[in-house]
Amino acid sequence: MNKQPIHDLIEKYFLEELNETEQAELRxxxxxxxxxxxxxxRAAEIDAQLRHCWNEDIGDDEGSRPLLQSEPNSLxxxxxxxxxxxxIDVRWLPVTVAASLIAVAGVLYSGILKPTPQPTIAQSNSxxxxxxxxxxxxxxxxxxxxxxxxxxxxxxxxNDGLAPQNNSFERGDYELxxxxxxxxxxxxVDVSIEAPARFTVVNSLRMKMDAGRARAIVPxxxxxxxxxxxxxxxxxxxxxxxxxxxxxxxxxxxVFAGEVNVHTAxxxxxxxxxxxxxxxxxxxxxxLSATDDVAFTTRSKIGYQRWLADSTARREDPxxxxxxxxxxxxxxxxxxxxxxxxxxAIDGQxxxxxxxxxxxxxxxxxxxxxxxxxxxxxLPGTFDALTISGWIQVNRFDQALQAFFNTxxxxxxxxxxxxxxxxxxxxxxxxxxxIHSAQKxxxxxxxxxxxxxxxxxxxxxxxxxxxxxxxxxxWENATSIVFGPCTIGxxxxxxxxxxxxxxxxxxxxxxSSLRVEAVHYNRxxxxxxxxxxxxxxxxxxxxxxxxxxAGNGFD
Amino acid sequence: MIDEGRFLSLFLKHERELASIARAFLPxxxxxxxxxxxxxxxxxxxxxQLESDDEFLPWSKVILRFEILKxxxxxxxxxxVLNEELISKLMDESAEDDAEMRHAQxxxxxxxxxxxxxxxxxxxxxxxxxxxxxxxxxxTGSHSANxxxxxxxxxxxxxxxxxxxxxxxxELDLPI
Numbered sequence: 001m002n003k004q005p006i007h008d009l010i011e012k013y014f015l016e017e018l019n020e021t022e023q024a025e026l027r028x029x030x031x032x033x034x035x036x037x038x039x040x041x042r043a044a045e046i047d048a049q050l051r052h053c054w055n056e057d058i059g060d061d062e063g064s065r066p067l068l069q070s071e072p073n074s075l076x077x078x079x080x081x082x083x084x085x086x087x088i089d090v091r092w093l094p095v096t097v098a099a100s101l102i103a104v105a106g107v108l109y110s111g112i113l114k115p116t117p118q119p120t121i122a123q124s125n126s127x128x129x130x131x132x133x134x135x136x137x138x139x140x141x142x143x144x145x146x147x148x149x150x151x152x153x154x155x156x157x158x159n160d161g162l163a164p165q166n167n168s169f170e171r172g173d174y175e176l177x178x179x180x181x182x183x184x185x186x187x188x189v190d191v192s193i194e195a196p197a198r199f200t201v202v203n204s205l206r207m208k209m210d211a212g213r214a215r216a217i218v219p220x221x222x223x224x225x226x227x228x229x230x231x232x233x234x235x236x237x238x239x240x241x242x243x244x245x246x247x248x249x250x251x252x253x254x255v256f257a258g259e260v261n262v263h264t265a266x267x268x269x270x271x272x273x274x275x276x277x278x279x280x281x282x283x284x285x286x287x288l289s290a291t292d293d294v295a296f297t298t299r300s301k302i303g304y305q306r307w308l309a310d311s312t313a314r315r316e317d318p319x320x321x322x323x324x325x326x327x328x329x330x331x332x333x334x335x336x337x338x339x340x341x342x343x344x345a346i347d348g349q350x351x352x353x354x355x356x357x358x359x360x361x362x363x364x365x366x367x368x369x370x371x372x373x374x375x376x377x378x379l380p381g382t383f384d385a386l387t388i389s390g391w392i393q394v395n396r397f398d399q400a401l402q403a404f405f406n407t408x409x410x411x412x413x414x415x416x417x418x419x420x421x422x423x424x425x426x427x428x429x430x431x432x433x434x435i436h437s438a439q440k441x442x443x444x445x446x447x448x449x450x451x452x453x454x455x456x457x458x459x460x461x462x463x464x465x466x467x468x469x470x471x472x473x474x475w476e477n478a479t480s481i482v483f484g485p486c487t488i489g490x491x492x493x494x495x496x497x498x499x500x501x502x503x504x505x506x507x508x509x510x511x512s513s514l515r516v517e518a519v520h521y522n523r524x525x526x527x528x529x530x531x532x533x534x535x536x537x538x539x540x541x542x543x544x545x546x547x548x549x550a551g552n553g554f555d
Numbered sequence: 556m557i558d559e560g561r562f563l564s565l566f567l568k569h570e571r572e573l574a575s576i577a578r579a580f581l582p583x584x585x586x587x588x589x590x591x592x593x594x595x596x597x598x599x600x601x602x603x604q605l606e607s608d609d610e611f612l613p614w615s616k617v618i619l620r621f622e623i624l625k626x627x628x629x630x631x632x633x634x635x636v637l638n639e640e641l642i643s644k645l646m647d648e649s650a651e652d653d654a655e656m657r658h659a660q661x662x663x664x665x666x667x668x669x670x671x672x673x674x675x676x677x678x679x680x681x682x683x684x685x686x687x688x689x690x691x692x693x694x695t696g697s698h699s700a701n702x703x704x705x706x707x708x709x710x711x712x713x714x715x716x717x718x719x720x721x722x723x724x725x726e727l728d729l730p731i
Binding site for chain 2: 007008011012013014015016017018020023026027030031034037038039040041042043044045046047048049050051052053400401410416418420422424426427428434436438
């Protein structure tokens with residue numbers, strides 16, 4: 001669609017000159033494109049301002065032209081911007097207060113929609129040595145014969161010929177020789193398995209363990225799920241349980257939550273209660289002293305192992321310029337340690353904040369909750385290309401903008417990263433570009449991965465949320481990226497304040513050299529942070545995805 | 556808590572923004588005046604609901620939205636250019652604009668308006684004068700009202716483009 005006619009139609013709308021055909025055309029255009037709606041709203045604002053510009057009180061002389069602010073005000077009229085305030089005057093001011101209260105149906109503007117996780121295609125890794133490895137949390141393209149698929153794994157390796165194809169498990173036998181995995185059945189059941197393990201996928205509600213440890217977490221959709229062992233079948237009744245089958249075919253059952261039924265040939269079924277561990281034999285059950293939670297892995301534990309390995313590799317990577325893992329230093333609780341091996345050692349100074357739990361129970365984080373909570377740091381140097389990556393959980397949107405990671409002030413080349421009240425982003429580099437967008441939002445109360453990949457040489461910046469493309473901007477001006485003093489969690493602006501002096505006269509008389517710098521902080525963040533890194537170079541979409549997946553294995 | 560005494564200054568502060576929202580969804584300025592008057596009465600009655608000044612704008616927009624929809628229902632026979640779905644969409648998108656951006660936009664409009672010649676300023680403002688400014692201009696000049704409206708439309712597009720251009724350069728200097 002040619003934009004010019006739509007622009008004309010918008011102006012005709014405000015001039016009340018549209019005919020019916022044009023009205024329909026305008027309506028369709030506004031429905032179709034955000035850019036037209038933005039223009040329409042701006043045109044309404046211009047129209048309102050034009051109306052304000054005409055001071056009707058002095059407009060009796062219709063031939064006279066209005067005074068604009070820049071012109072000498074020989075008639076002592078009010079400035080343009082305020083002239084029409086007379087127009088509102090008492091006409092709109094109620095003189096009585098009515099008692100009737102009509103319920104106002106809430107302020108709806110900031111409704112947050114939790115995005116549906118975008119599935120990804122898991123990559124095949126059978127019979128390949130696996131460094132800390134990530135797989136997509138869901139699979140997009142799934143075979144009709146697939147019964148289960150790999151949702152997460154750490155250093156896992158299968159025996160040749162007994163491996164899944166493309167992380168997809170059809171009915172059949174499998175042997176996990178190294179590492180640990182979580183596979184999800186069609187029924188929604190998650191089973192986490194540690195090597196060494198031999199097992200058979202039977203159908204979406206049944207698997208067979210020949211050897212190894214498996215822990216099943218069974219949602220409502222998977223009730224009745226069975227793990228078959230050499231001595232008995234364990235049937236879920238809505239629960240979380242672990243099964244261990246030794247090479248000698250000894251079988252243990254640990255019920256962590258809910259109940260299970262145990263079926264043994266020639267014996268009546270027995271119900272095993274929560275918090276119970278038993279030996280399963282062909283002759284019956286024998287109680288063990290206690291359940292062993294640590295002995296059976298979970299998706300979250302596998303995710304933590306994977307992140308830890310990735311984190312270790314990242315901090316040792318020379319391209320990592322700055323790496324905060326948000327683990328406290330017992331000797332310096334108000335210091336946020338830069339764990340990168342870059343040699344810069346740009347530790348952050350924690351102002352306020354509370355040490356808290358991060359994505360995993362044993363992962364540190366900082367909770368920013370009170371006024372002024374932030375981390376201050378000073379990052380030297382200029383950058384032609386860099387990537388900023390962080391994990392954040394926003395608890396509340398208290399303000400129009402909440403600062404995630406901003407430089408102090410807004411000098412040329414400095415990067416700002418704010419989250420809008422509706423979860424959208426307000427980001428940019430001073431004198432280069434800005435983005436205000438709510439197309440993809442940061443959800444409330446959920447750990448979220450944010451990445452900015454900025455290439456100042458190509459003059460292109462790309463932003464990602466949870467490994468998915470969110471926004472891209474190209475710009476004209478040549479600039480390098482700089483930081484200097486900056487903050488995680490609140491935006492600091494420098495105010496020039498007079499040095500403390502006895503009188504106002506003295507303050508006024510003070511030389512500029514006597515003035516001191518004060519920093520005012522606002523846009524405070526309410527939530528947790530548990531990782532922030534700066535990498536040299538602009539990471540590609542694939543690399544950003546890997547970064548996300550390396551840190552995504554949490555519950 | 557905000558009291559009635561604070562109401563006038565808050566309403567005046569945000570009146571232009573509220574007027575622009577109402578104008579987007581109502582057919583003319585008379586309708587806008589009526590709705591703003593009704594909305595101001597409702598706000599006056601409910602002002603005690605607010606805890607702080609910051610809450611005024613989003614709160615007043617909700618009231619205005621209701622009053623706009625009410626006015627549309629009262630005049631249900633009129634053919635509206637925008638339907639309620641479109642209004643909701645525009646309202647929601649308007650809520651994404653922050654105060655700094657809005658302030659920058661108002662400055663840009665002021666600046667751009669001043670860059671027009673005297674005659675063009677007069678034309679741009681003519682539709683807003685109280686006694687049919689465009690018709691009056693047509694009567695005194697050599698142009699028909701129709702051709703004047705076309706010229707005003709073109710000037711408004713130019714004004715808009717100037718605002719967009721100024722915003723895009725100015726926003727680079729705004730702290731975000």
